Amino acid sequence: MEFPITELLDYENSVAWIIEHFHPGGMRCPMCGKPQEQAREFRRTKRSQLLVVYRCRDCHMTYNLYSGTVFEQTHLTPMQVVLLMRGICKGESSKVLAEELELNYGTVLTLRHEVQWNAEHAQATTPLPDTHTETDEMFQNAGKKRRGTL
Ligand SMILES: [Zn+2]
Numbered sequence: 842m843e844f845p846i847t848e849l850l851d852y853e854n855s856v857a858w859i860i861e862h863f864h865p866g867g868m869r870c871p872m873c874g875k876p877q878e879q880a881r882e883f884r885r886t887k888r889s890q891l892l893v894v895y896r897c898r899d900c901h902m903t904y905n906l907y908s909g910t911v912f913e914q915t916h917l918t919p920m921q922v923v924l925l926m927r928g929i930c931k932g933e934s935s936k937v938l939a940e941e942l943e944l945n946y947g948t949v950l951t952l953r954h955e956v957q958w959n960a961e962h963a964q965a966t967t968p969l970p971d972t973h974t975e976t977d978e979m980f981q982n983a984g985k986k987r988r989g990t991l
Pocket of ligand 1: 874875897900
């Protein structure tokens with residue numbers, strides 16, 4: 842039996858989850874660091890289910906929810922991102938995840954390797970004061986795009 846799992850998740854909640862875990866403190870311009878409140882809504886992407894693209898009022902850089910994360914070059918919906926992260930954390934196989942989330946198997950493999958490499962790398966270098974911080978930092982680092990890898 843197949844569950845239409847990506848359709849069961851709420852779009853706004855998924856976006857909020859991604860901001861909370863990948864952009865703690867809120868989204869910022871990747872160029873000059875100005876908060877997203879100081880950017881204007883520039884357009885919405887047709888893929889990724891109408892993700893908002895912001896344009897910084899200061900430096901005119903455009904960015905979106907995935908900028909600076911491993912999902913930057915992908916066209917995953919926010920629901921797919923949340924469920925992919927969940928699946929990776931739960932140790933589900935890439936084959937199952939690809940089928941459930943209707944993603945390309947190679948895409949799942951690539952993203953999983955990026956996320957796991959980041960998580961392991963972060964854990965080795967970051968002091969971990971408590972469990973909550975540990976999870977938050979793990980996610981924040983796990984989602985971070987490594988420059989020059991894509
Ligand atoms: Zn800027």
